[in-house]
Amino acid sequence: MHIIENGNAAAALGVKLCRASVIAAYPITPQTPLTEKLSEYVELGEMKAQYIPVESEHSALAVCIAASSAGARSFTATSANGLLYMHEQVQWASGARLPIVMCVVNRAVGAPWNVWNDQQDSISQRDTGWIQIYCADHQQIIDTVIKAYWLAERVSIPVMVCYDGYILSHTFMPFDLPEPEQVDAFLPPFKPDYFLHPQDPANLNTVTLPDVRMDVRGELAHGYMEIRCLLQEDLRNALQTAAEAEKRFAGFFGREADPFLEPYRCDDAEHVAVGLGSITYQMRVCADRLREEGVKIGVMGVRYYRPFPDEALAAALKGKKGVIVVEKALSYGYEGALMSDLKSALYEYLAGTGSLPVVQNFIAGIGGREIRTDDLTQTLRAAAKGRVSKEPVWIGLRL
């Protein structure tokens, strides 16, 4: 069924379809309409779930961590400083291998205070051991939430579903609402291997030593390092599981796409503009204009940021003259985080092949600064002509 709704509603509908049974949230703009919607579903009895109005984001994820440990499919959502306030719990959730799904409605972080969109919040959580997926439209938001639960529960790793605040969260778009029976068939009930239960007591997340240690049966149990290494291995292998999720989803709902990348006019392109989230659709407009001028340019949306689809990305960019990475976040003191990750993937797969593209970095839309399509087009036009700067260049800056 096609409906017209805003991005937050798309996420809420996805969570409802997934039958999350414990939801905890603390209000922060621009996430609020999403969690308000969920509280509405629960109060009206449309959704059989416990909705916990917690007193902080730290507690929101605490509730989800405990709920997931006790066997519930749990959900929370946040933005900006709310996500930063959660940071300790974000690390805890992945370390404890809990398949929580969290929507991050991307917003700039303070100081100074700013409530508008950029992606510094979720990018700053890059190294927390979560799967991070970026959405570019409302269909992707609802579909990604559904796929995220399937993937998370398969690999026992939590998933952040990230989408741009306001640009996606508060705008209305038509999208296909999956049928509940179809979602139930796609996503079976959550049945973890172990959950907290008095009949089967276990002590979870106890102090774990640097070295391996004998258990009571005389078998070697993992040390902290083994446990963390398994998280890394399983995250890397999650790329494969993500591809399976995409295929499975297509089987049920007919929408199939490359799970990791979203290329646009890239096949014959000499230059490719790369980004995360809604900006990639804006860059498609720029690419169309530049194509009319004869600039052979395409756009590559990166959907999975962690685990990073390094091999797929390097293969897709092989032989291109230039790569232009446009980001709404920055690793302060160096360059955009996506820029660094992309360069390292290119180095790994293309070094010595003679086909390493020139890579440039542009920073745009920080703190909600309007990204004018004319400015963006001009930036891509200039970058396609040759290297603008070694340092990241801020688009629309008026210093």
Added chain:
Amino acid sequence: MQAKSTILSLPTEEWVHPGTRACTGCGLSIAYRVGLKALGRDTILVVPPSCLTVLQGLFPVASTKLPCLNVTFASTAAAATGILATLKAQGNDHTTVAGWAGDGGTSDIGLQALSGAAERGDNFIYFCYDNEGYMNTGVQRSGTTPIGAITANTPYLGKLQQKKDVPAIMAAHRLSYVAACSAAYPLDLYDKIKNCLALPGTKYFHIHIPCPPGWGYDPRYGIKVGRLAVETGYYDLYEIVNGEFKLTAASEKLIEKRKLIPVREYFRAQSRFRTLTDAQISDIQKTIDEKWAGYYKKDE
């Protein structure tokens, strides 16, 4: 109110294995052992980093035979909420959820989550075992460290501020049950847990825990020190049931006796109070006497 327990009437089943990693003479070992006997098998525990994390043992060995979720420092009460919500979603209305946190994890970093859960009225029991400092990290001051106590970060002057009255804060949440207990009176603790199990919403227990390395006394005197705190009227055993305050056990008996041991005796038994001056001790004695004058008056 059920009959008062005796040491012989306690269940013989143990929920804590012997030989834990707790310090010799640790008051928590007593309170935890007896507390779990009262809670029983159908219980899920939540524990933040604290001395109890150490007592619980190192992976893959655990000293507690009940299911236990170790959580981040500030999130004990919120995690209890999460487990409760899940039990509710699973249609389980019988399993007890209990948080066990230290005084730092309760009165300082965990207070926000505890207040949130209490305000929501989430149906679980919260135990604050109060050894009056961050003992697990090497005896630093906490919100519940008493005035005058020497700690690792109040090394010469002793703590200059009053102990935070956490049970009063929790009582202000209008809980169905708030109790102040002591590891030196384990049967009082046991009976109080049994009494509150059927009450709705959040139940709060504050347990005074003598700590040999943190307080500075020979481990063999833990019970003696704990009892002195009560017998001097310095720390009171009580319960607040639906807003009704009542002294219990040894503190209740002190009402009849109308006689307290001088608080100096309590301070003398520990090295952490060694810099308290006579004037300071007199001030504290005055405060205690005034508090008890109030108790006596209520009793008349």
